[in-house]
Amino acid sequence: GESVGLHLPTLSVQEGDNSIINCAYSNSASDYFIWYKQESGKGPQFIIDIRSNMDKRQGQRVTVLLNKTVKHLSLQIAATQPGDSAVYFCAERVETSYDKVIFGPGTSLSVIP
Amino acid sequence: DTEVTQTPKHLVMGMTNKKSLKCEQHMGHRAMYWYKQKAKKPPELMFVYSYEKLSINESVPSRFSPECPNSSLLNLHLHALQPEDSALYLCASSQVAGGENEQFFGPGTRLTVL
Numbered sequence: 001g002e003s004v005g006l007h008l009p010t011l012s013v014q015e016g017d018n019s020i021i022n023c024a025y026s027n028s029a030s031d032y033f034i035w036y037k038q039e040s041g042k043g044p045q046f047i048i049d050i051r052s053n054m055d056k057r058q059g060q061r062v063t064v065l066l067n068k069t070v071k072h073l074s075l076q077i078a079a080t081q082p083g084d085s086a087v088y089f090c091a092e093r094v095e096t097s098y099d100k101v102i103f104g105p106g107t108s109l110s111v112i113p
Numbered sequence: 114d115t116e117v118t119q120t121p122k123h124l125v126m127g128m129t130n131k132k133s134l135k136c137e138q139h140m141g142h143r144a145m146y147w148y149k150q151k152a153k154k155p156p157e158l159m160f161v162y163s164y165e166k167l168s169i170n171e172s173v174p175s176r177f178s179p180e181c182p183n184s185s186l187l188n189l190h191l192h193a194l195q196p197e198d199s200a201l202y203l204c205a206s207s208q209v210a211g212g213e214n215e216q217f218f219g220p221g222t223r224l225t226v227l
Contacts, residue, residue: 032213041220042218042220042221043117043203043205043218043219043220043221044156044203044218045218046215046216046217049213049215051213089155089156091155093213099144099161099163099168099169099210099211100158100161100169101158101216102158103155103156103157104155105154105155106153106154106155
């Protein structure tokens with residue numbers, strides 16, 4: 001069935017190192033992807049998005065890579081900071097269900113000072 | 114004002130109670146959403162309102178009844194809930210409906226059903 005999943009449920013990184021959070025999706029009809037960050041006690045917050053006609057998109061300290069061949073998405077965070085500690089979700093929009101996005105299971109990122 | 118507010122923050126209710134969750138935004142957004150999030154799980158879409166009309170109901174049980182009285186407000190009426198309905202209920206809004214429109218989430222209401 002349709003699913004968005006993550007390879008690693010938890011990730012611990014040293015402050016200052018780069019973080020890579022991975023996400024696998026199974027629906028080849030997905031045409032748009034979003035990364036969200038959810039801190040404890042808060043709702044998800046948009047980080048960065050990418051359309052399926054792109055391979056890479058960069059933001060401030062974050063980069064999203066999309067490999068449609070293997071249906072894989074990753075979020076790279078440069079120079080990880082303690083404030084980056086949160087749960088990260090990838091989400092997909094399936095082009096046949098235009099108004100909604102489906103969230104993947106999430107990765108918990110812990111930054112070690 | 115770029116935030117979505119939700120009240121109450123916490124709610125404890127019995128299975129025979131009737132309660133309502135409220136969500137408000139003043140960003141002029143015309144799409145509003147309800148999500149349910151269980152502990153350590155991703156948000157699951159429940160309802161989408163577009164221009165105050167219900168556009169998506171993800172087969173949610175009728176004990177959850179959404180209402181959009183105007184473009185700034187979204188309610189979720191709760192009646193005869195079950196303990197398994199205990200969860201964080203998140204409201205979100207976006208400029209218009211459509212997956213490419215950034216959704217702004219509120220902090221959620223933590224619901225416990227006894």
